[in-house]
Amino acid sequence: MALQSLDIKRRSATTTPMPSERDAVVGGGVAKLIDTTKCIGCKACQVACMEWNDVRDEIGSNVGVYDNPMDLTENSWTVMRFSEYENDAGDLEWLIRKDGCMHCEDPGCLKACPSPGAIVQYNNGIVDFHQENCIGCGYCITGCPFDIPRISKKDNKVYKCTLCSDRVAVGQEPACVKTCPTGAIVFGTKEDMIKHADDRVVDLKSRGFDNAGLYDPAGVGGTHVMYVLHHADKPGLYNELPKDPAISPMVSLWKGMAKPLGVAAMALTALAGFFHYIRVGPNEVDEEDERRAADESQRESEATHE
């Protein structure tokens, strides 16, 4: 998406602050709440996403499950994931989760990206990829705790859900929210969405889902896409939704301490050389060395001639 808003909070590969005087964020930014308990798996959101964003995936083939396509791709920014779960009472529960970018408050993709401005986070919390700055290294994929970004085979740029930042910028809800026929996807300020989720959780608990809850994982600073889950104690049931997602310690090291320490090590090595030369000086061969080498050669040559 283009730079429709100057309200950028964070920018990839940038070490100085963004213009931050304009700070009119209300309600903790925006959030999309996906209520898995209301989802019927119709995939209207997938269609709306394709339509609004002008992306068309290849026609695949049916492999015997409802998931279609089977995974996120550079052209499928959201997919419904279907899981069949047999609960403790022996009943089957069909758990359907709309997968896609979670718009982390602390985004691993942005942290990992080496290209300035290829990934930005707006003040409202949306994490957006600016493909015109993308160099195609795929570090964002390495950094993402949710395995969301996909690299295009056509242009080697990475794509994912934009949370319809272009629609949001002009006061509209994301396309998937607009189209959802059951109201399973709602959109508003993060505070309002949390309040709405709380009401839903109370309702679900009254219906016997004792572990119903909101999925807003703290390990990534919370997310701007949240779920209401019937089994918030076991998010893994929903097609491996991670229980405590966080930026990997290896990515934190790579993109954190390793940077200043590595640069310091290189600079200090070079400085050590410079000051060694200043203090100790060069190691030179003088005429005396040459003379002794010549003497030794001569003795040797005389010895062989005798």
Place this chain on the structure above:
Amino acid sequence: MNDVKKTRLIERYTPGERANHWIVAIAFIVLALSGLALFHPAFYWLTNLFGGGTWTRILHPFVGVFMFLLFFILAVRMFRHNKMDRNDRQWLRQFDDVVNNREDRLPEVGRYNAGQKVLYFALIVLMLGLLLTGIVMWREFFGLYFSLWLIQLASVLHAIFAFVMICAIIVHIYAGFWVKGSVRAMTRGTVTPGWAWKHHRAWFRQVRGAPSRK
């Protein structure tokens, strides 16, 4: 007759060895600059040397594989001169004498001193490490073959190997600058007899055909 002998230079590197070394060296410079560009935002401007960020990302791994192959050939060529022995360990223990130009106190050195041998083996380990982790990170061709966890591990190791290697090469370049008469060995192929006698006496006697007097 003596005069002729006096000025006769000793060949240290053949044209083939020199070319091999400098191809690796040029590849290393390209890799260090492009790698740093992708490693730290402060160096991102270096991507301009390679035609932009995308071209830097495209070129870096190919140059990396090329450097590894050429380095491998160079390493094979030099292998037999780089075996560590007891004198080398003694040399390393007297590192204080080494850095303070008190070479007369050190054990006699053959074609390579212990510091050069340590660099030799360190570079083999680092080059292998960089090649293997680099392949895991090479998203365009190998992205589908490795797990996310392995790619994360490879990414951080690649960075660590890379700056250890850059530090090692800074030391290597400085050593050439510090020990006068060394650079010409790798540029023109020859050293003076005095240089060989002072810095690599065992090798000097070997190439002069004299029996080692230890």
